[in-house]
Amino acid sequence: MTDSMKGLVKALALGLATACSLAAISGATAEELSLKGKRIGVSAIGTDHYWDLMAFRGIQDRVKELGGEVIALDAGRKDQQQIAQLQTLIAQKPDAIIEQLGNLEVLNPWLQKIRDAGIPLFTVDTATPHAINNTTSNNYNIGAEIALQMVADMGGKGNVLVFNGFYSVPVCKIRYDQLKYVLTSFPDVKIVEPELRDVIPNTVQSAYSNVTDMLTKSPEKGSIGAVWACWDVPQIGATQAVEAAGRNEVKTYGIDGSPEVIKMVTDPKSSAGAVAAQQPYEIGKTSVDNAAKYLAGQKVPPFTFVPSVLINKENAAEKGKPFLDAAEKAGVK
Amino acid sequence: MSASVLHTEVAVSDEKQAAAKSAGRRFGALVVRLGAIAAFAAIMAYFVIFAPGFTSTFNLINVVEQSAILGVLAYGMTSVIIGGGSDVTEGGIDLSIAANMGLCAAVYATLLSMGYGDFLSVLAAIAVGMAVGALNALAVVGLGILPLLATLAVLNVAAGMELTLTQNTVVGASSPLLGVLVSGSFLGISALAWALIVFSAIMIVVVHRTSFGLRLYAVGGHPEAARAAGISVPFYVSFTYVLSGFCAAVASILTVSRLSASTPGSGELLLSVLAAALLGTVFSRRFVPTMGGTLLSVLFIGLLANGFQLLNVSSYWVNGVQGALILLVVAITSFARGSEGSR
Numbered sequence: 001m002t003d004s005m006k007g008l009v010k011a012l013a014l015g016l017a018t019a020c021s022l023a024a025i026s027g028a029t030a031e032e033l034s035l036k037g038k039r040i041g042v043s044a045i046g047t048d049h050y051w052d053l054m055a056f057r058g059i060q061d062r063v064k065e066l067g068g069e070v071i072a073l074d075a076g077r078k079d080q081q082q083i084a085q086l087q088t089l090i091a092q093k094p095d096a097i098i099e100q101l102g103n104l105e106v107l108n109p110w111l112q113k114i115r116d117a118g119i120p121l122f123t124v125d126t127a128t129p130h131a132i133n134n135t136t137s138n139n140y141n142i143g144a145e146i147a148l149q150m151v152a153d154m155g156g157k158g159n160v161l162v163f164n165g166f167y168s169v170p171v172c173k174i175r176y177d178q179l180k181y182v183l184t185s186f187p188d189v190k191i192v193e194p195e196l197r198d199v200i201p202n203t204v205q206s207a208y209s210n211v212t213d214m215l216t217k218s219p220e221k222g223s224i225g226a227v228w229a230c231w232d233v234p235q236i237g238a239t240q241a242v243e244a245a246g247r248n249e250v251k252t253y254g255i256d257g258s259p260e261v262i263k264m265v266t267d268p269k270s271s272a273g274a275v276a277a278q279q280p281y282e283i284g285k286t287s288v289d290n291a292a293k294y295l296a297g298q299k300v301p302p303f304t305f306v307p308s309v310l311i312n313k314e315n316a317a318e319k320g321k322p323f324l325d326a327a328e329k330a331g332v333k
Numbered sequence: 334m335s336a337s338v339l340h341t342e343v344a345v346s347d348e349k350q351a352a353a354k355s356a357g358r359r360f361g362a363l364v365v366r367l368g369a370i371a372a373f374a375a376i377m378a379y380f381v382i383f384a385p386g387f388t389s390t391f392n393l394i395n396v397v398e399q400s401a402i403l404g405v406l407a408y409g410m411t412s413v414i415i416g417g418g419s420d421v422t423e424g425g426i427d428l429s430i431a432a433n434m435g436l437c438a439a440v441y442a443t444l445l446s447m448g449y450g451d452f453l454s455v456l457a458a459i460a461v462g463m464a465v466g467a468l469n470a471l472a473v474v475g476l477g478i479l480p481l482l483a484t485l486a487v488l489n490v491a492a493g494m495e496l497t498l499t500q501n502t503v504v505g506a507s508s509p510l511l512g513v514l515v516s517g518s519f520l521g522i523s524a525l526a527w528a529l530i531v532f533s534a535i536m537i538v539v540v541h542r543t544s545f546g547l548r549l550y551a552v553g554g555h556p557e558a559a560r561a562a563g564i565s566v567p568f569y570v571s572f573t574y575v576l577s578g579f580c581a582a583v584a585s586i587l588t589v590s591r592l593s594a595s596t597p598g599s600g601e602l603l604l605s606v607l608a609a610a611l612l613g614t615v616f617s618r619r620f621v622p623t624m625g626g627t628l629l630s631v632l633f634i635g636l637l638a639n640g641f642q643l644l645n646v647s648s649y650w651v652n653g654v655q656g657a658l659i660l661l662v663v664a665i666t667s668f669a670r671g672s673e674g675s676r
Contacts, residue, residue, distance in 0.1 A: 071645050079596045080588070081638075081648075084399040088642050091392050092385075105505045106592045109515070168503045199501050199597075 033292040035068025040291065041094040041119075042070055043086055045102035046077035048201070049233060050258040051280045052101060054330065055124050058284025059098055066292055068095075077200060079106050086110045090117045096291045099131075100124040100284075104170055122291045124283055127170045127303075132294055135287035138305040139171045142255055142276040143178025145310045149274045150226050150253045157188035158225025161214050163207065163234045165197035172230035175255060179228060192224070198234040207237030208244075215245045227252045232261040232275050239264055242271040256280075257311065259327040266316040274312035277323050281330070282306045362620070365665045369615045369658075373633055380640035387643055394526055400635035401529035402584050402591065404628065406430055406602065407609035408536045409580030411627045414610055415540065416573035417473075417480055418553045419622060421663065425473075425553065425570070427577045428484040431606055432491040433465045435599030437585035439495045442506035442595035451510040459582040465491055466578020470571035492600055505594045514590035528587055537624045549573070550621070608659050609634055615662055 040063045047053040056074065063070045071094060075082030082102055089097060090113060097119055099111065104126065111130035114121045123131040150160070162179070166172040183189050196210045211227060218224050227238040227250060235254030242250045248271055254261060257277025264272035283306045294300045311320045380387045409430050417425015437458040444454035465487060472483035517524035540546040551559040552569040560566050589595055612633065613626030638651045 069645075071642070073642065073648055076648075076652075078598060078601050079592050080402065080602070083591060084638065085642060085648070087395050087399065088392070088639055091389075091395060092643065103503050103592075103594070103596060105503050105594045106596060109593050165501055197501055 033066055033289060033296065035063055035066040035095075035288075035292050035295070038068045038095040038295060039092075040068050040070055040288070041073070041089045041092065041097040042100070043073045043075070043082060043089060043097065044100040045075050045079075045082055046200075047074050048077060049231075049256075050260075050327075051231075051256045051278065054280035055100055055284040057330070058281035059100070059124065059288055060284075062285040062288035066288065068292075075102075079103060082107075083110055086114070090114055090119065093117070094119065095295060096120045096122060098122045098124060098287055098291060099126060101126055101169070103168055104128060105168060120291065120294055122287050122294075124287045125171055131302075133287070133290040133300045133302060133304060135283050135290060135304045135306065136171065137276075137278045137283065137308040139174040140178060142278075142308055142310075143175035144182055146175070146253050146255060146274060146276045147179040147182035147228075149310060149312055150228060150251070151182065151186050151189055153251050153273050154189060154225040156186055159190050159192050159218075159223060161211060161224060161227045161238075162191050162195045163198040163210075163227075163229035163238075164195040165199055166230060169230075175230045189225075198229055198231075203233040204237040204240075207234035208241045209237075211238045211241035212245060215241065215247055215250070221247065221249055224250050226250060226273065229254045232256045232258050235261055235272065235275065236264070239270060239272045247271075257308075257323055259324055262311060262316070262320040262323050265311050265313065266320050268313065274310060276308055277311050277320070278308045279306050281326070362665060366615050366620070369661060369665060376640070377633075377636065380636065380643070384640045384643035387640055390521075392639065392643075394522055396632065396635045396639050397526040397529055398523050399639070400631050401525045402434075402587050403602065403605055403609060403634065404529045404631040405532055405580050405584040405587065406434060406606045407613075407627045407631050408532065408624060409577035409584075410606050410610040411613065411622045411624060412536075412540065412549070412580075413480075413573045413577050414622045415553045416549050416570050418556070419614065419620075422481065423479065425573060426480050426484060426607075427469060427574060428481065428603065429465060429469060429488040429491050430484075430577055430581050431603040432488045432495070432600045433462055433578055433581035434585045434588060434602070435595075435597070436465065436491045436495040436498070437462045437582045438589050438595040438599065439498045439504065441585055442504040442589050443498060445506040445508050445511075446504055451508045454508070455510065455586060458585055459579065462578040462580075462582025462585065463575050464578070465581070466575040467571075469578070470574040473574065474567045474571045488600070488603075495597070495599075499595065499597065501597050503594050503596050506589050507593065510586070511590045511593070514587065515593075525587060525591065528583075532583065533624070533628050537628075540624050554621070605634060605655070608655055612658060612662050615665060620665070 042056070042059050044052060044056045047056050060070050060072050071089065071092065073085040073089065075085055083106065097114055099107070099121065101124065108128060108130065111121060111128055115130050121131050123134045125136045127134050164176055167176060183191070192214070196214070199206045215224065224247070227235070227242070229235050229238065232254035235252045238252045242248070242252065251271055251273030253273050255276040257275055261272060261275045262277060264270040265275050286304055286306055290300050290304060309319050386392050410427055413425040413427045440461050441454050441458040444457055468490070469484050469487050472478045472487065473480050514524045519527060540549065548559065548564050549569055551562070552564060552566050556566050588599070609631045610622055610627055612630035614620045614622050616626035616629050617623045634655065637654060638648070641648065641651055
């Protein structure tokens, strides 16, 4: 080995060692997080949707990983039940509560009671003044990105069918408002009035019949350019309806990244135009990290954004794959 | 030996056999009934010993509060079953009660949000609730449709009207009355818990301590006998459906206070309401629904969910246990009815 080569190896080794020690440092801070001896209450409005289930799992897995005890409560999409669960949870005095989604109007007085009882409150995807931290995707970005993708695919003009049944859910409000904001720059893209209403349960069936009715009402090709929804379950029904009607000029847009929808976007023949894929499992885990940091006396920002990815027709094969792999690993189709 | 004597002898031995069989079945029913009550007691005892904080006053008041809406609805259902007879397929039943509550809540919240005061909004909610009840009465008593089918149809009417009114959205509401219901308390017991206590007292007195209540049981248990005694059966049956509508309206105001809004999905409560009304029959010696029995089973359902949460048992179990209990009770009541039938 020549001297210069020795030098190179030395330098490389040094670099590697530095990198390792850096990794060790960041690893150490991650390891410092602990929930040993802590009880964390988790309340979710429901877990019937892929996103909700993955976030709920992410929270529980991370609490256990950090050595804490979880009190996991799934309200089965019933407001009454969620309120009863939160009421009992307050009486149980856990070290922190993580709340995931639901109707803010219903929840806010009860989230206030959690704080009044001196219990630190963290939320997942639920912006409320009562939470210490809300962990979520950057919905301002997501809303604008998906709207811009839609406008681009439409060539800057045409009519859009919009599902707006959940404006009372904060993330949907942000995404819808961003859509409206983007459309102010494209006056030739118009939202068809009255807007459609997505529902829970029977979301897919209901979206299918709504879109079918609207396509029947506007039978000329090109009279409808796109369907937009603030999440991707209505998008499934809308896509099926468009394809069943043979109106392939209509493309559908949604948000969340359920595996079923990513597969649709990946399929070049499908009418699913794009979906903004979030990382719900990561979001759930991150909210627990925030709670752990807070309980360890560290400072926690009011919100944490976990990155999301816009999956469209061009990049679906490459960008969609990691999401599909993760879903398969979790055993969810 | 003449043929008629032989016939009588055969008849007598048949009767004896039937009597023995019925006594056996009655004994069996008693055993199963006591078994069910023992199971209830065992579950409660387990919670008392093992669920942390279960017996604290604060927790128990919480449970009473959480049971208020279900309780008021279950009283409506119980009155319909008393007046219409407790045969599950042909007797009295009000499947529309939970959807009716959703409609009343939507009316109440919408009127409040439009700026009408509490007085008018409450009045409107009660009028709507009783009107839906009257529609049930018309279908069941006037048109003679099977209650199971009539109230199923009305369920859809009420649910459709609620959707039309709210467009499936959450309608926020606040008012002085709601403020009192949310944060008021007296003697350390919250307003919502008081609502259940007072409503229970009224229902128990009216149904079990007045001649009106006695006639109601007569109408449900033996309609022909009641008719022969000069009781207007159609009036009493109609009354129970309107009362059920009234209960739905009262429950709707409690629900809006608890959720600060009217929300879609009230229909989900139907199964719990039916469970409460049916479970209540095991607390009666003759397997008839009683208001006291309904109150006990409403509290039992509430305590079950509460105890499971305190024990950190998955909430998914609650539904399963509830379903198993319904099955058990329906089995017991049909067992008991078998003994009555062969008597």
